[in-house]
Amino acid sequence: xxxxxxxxxxxxxxxxxxxxxxxxxxxxxxxxxxxxxxxxxxxxxxxxxxxxxxxxxxxxxxxxxxxxxxxxxxxxxxxxxxxxxxxxxxxxxxxxxxxxxxxxxxxxxxxxxxxxxxxxxxxxxxxxxxxxxxxxxxxxxxxxxxxxxxxxxxxxxxxxxxxxxxxxxxxxxxxxxxxxxxxxxxxxxxxxxxxxxxxxxxxxxxxxxxxxxxxxxxxxxxxxxxxxxxxxxxxxxxxxxxxxxxxxxxxxxxxxxxxxxxxxxxxxxxxxxxxxxxxxxxxxxxxxxx
Numbered sequence: 569x570x571x572x573x574x575x576x577x578x579x580x581x582x583x584x585x586x587x588x589x590x591x592x593x594x595x596x597x598x599x600x601x602x603x604x605x606x607x608x609x610x611x612x613x614x615x616x617x618x619x620x621x622x623x624x625x626x627x628x629x630x631x632x633x634x635x636x637x638x639x640x641x642x643x644x645x646x647x648x649x650x651x652x653x654x655x656x657x658x659x660x661x662x663x664x665x666x667x668x669x670x671x672x673x674x675x676x677x678x679x680x681x682x683x684x685x686x687x688x689x690x691x692x693x694x695x696x697x698x699x700x701x702x703x704x705x706x707x708x709x710x711x712x713x714x715x716x717x718x719x720x721x722x723x724x725x726x727x728x729x730x731x732x733x734x735x736x737x738x739x740x741x742x743x744x745x746x747x748x749x750x751x752x753x754x755x756x757x758x759x760x761x762x763x764x765x766x767x768x769x770x771x772x773x774x775x776x777x778x779x780x781x782x783x784x785x786x787x788x789x790x791x792x793x794x795x796x797x798x799x800x801x802x803x804x805x806x807x808x809x810x811x812x813x814x815x816x817x818x819x820x821x822x823x824x825x826x827x828x829x830x831x832x833x834x835x836x837x838x839x840x841x842x843x844x845x846x847x848x849x850x851x852x853x854x855x856x857x858x
Contacts, residue, residue: 571596576721576762576816583758590748590758591713594720598713613712614705616679620668620691626676627667634673636855638785643667657700658797665692665796669789682719682728685735685784686742688792690715693746693799694753703753711749718748718765725817726824730777730836733827739788739795740772740823746799747806756807766812766819768802773826776834778841781852787842 569586571593573579582593598609628647633640643666651659665688672678678687694711697703722728722741730738747764756764772795780786812819833840842848 571600573597573717574721575725576718576765576820579717579721580758580762589710589714589752590717590761591710591752593758594713594717597717610709613709617705617708617712619677619679620695623668623671623676623678623687624664624691624695625667626674627664627669627671630671630674630676632674634670634785635858636781636783636785636851638780638783638851639670639673639789641670642789643670654797657696658800660699661693661696661796661800662793663692664695665689666789666793668692669784669792673783673785673789681715681745682723682741683730683738685730685779685788686739686792686795688789689739689742689796689799690746690749692792692796694749696796697750697753697800701754707753708749711753714752714761715745715749718745718761721817722820722823726820727827732835733824734775734830734835735777735791736769736772736775736823737827738777739791740769740775742792743772743795743799743802744768746796747802750800750803751806754803754807756803760806760809762816763810763812764802764806766814766816767805767810768799769816769819769823770812770814771798771802773823774830776830776841777836778834778843779836779838780843780848781855782838782843783855786848786851 579593627643631641646663668688668691681690727733727737728741744765747768748761751761751764
């Protein structure tokens with residue numbers, strides 16, 4: 569039988585028909601479509617997971633500010649103290665996600681998952697969960713596969729670029745991928761993966777992309793930290809058996825429609841939102857003079 573899928577509903581159906589996980593469906597689809605062995609696919613995923621870890625470490629170690637002076641050193645500052653309100657897992661996810669985006673802003677190596685501007689969410693969230701539960705590399709590989717299936721569906725049926733759909737498409741997809749990965753890593757069902765994605769994306773709809781001075785720093789760096797925690801929240805809800813009333817594919821379609829209806833000023837042009845506040849414009853002027 570074929571493991572080809574176009575929608576999240578397809579992946580769930582194939583999972584249930586074949587009694588395999590969401591991530592296993594994605595793996596079998598990869599094996600069908602591309603001339604690569606399972607060993608080769610897993611090797612590449614593990615390579616990317618190693619980049620996740622190195623980008624977290626780079627962000628935590630290199631404390632200097634960026635040339636724009638908008639970011640740098642905040643992840644390390646967070647890791648120097650203990651959380652006042654959050655669980656250790658959520659706090660680490662936030663801190664690690666910010667670290668990855670600070671590394672990105674300083675031109676260190678990252679994995680764009682799905683974009684450079686949202687590159688901290690998935691590494692931050694899954695690394696924090698993996699550390700909390702002492703999950704081995706093979707479990708993270710399964711999570712990565714589930715996340716990639718979600719990313720494929722959103723990219724093919726909607727959009728993942730802030731310039732097309734606003735930050736809901738970019739950070740929203742990253743958070744959905746992270747939520748899917750966590751549910752898969754924790755042994756959740758394919759339907760629970762779908763509900764995690766729905767619950768995650770529903771609460772991101774309408775998020776603007778408004779980078780100050782056109783740089784992927786403000787609000788992007790801290791936004792990655794916030795939405796790494798958001799991804800964990802969605803996974804927690806889904807694993808508790810809480811369901812989304814709106815099916816996942818319809819939520820993705822809604823995101824796409826909202827994004828394309830947004831004015832261009834809110835889609836990565838830096839012509840609206842935070843980018844055109846008094847302070848945002850002053851920063852942009854200063855950056856242009858560097």
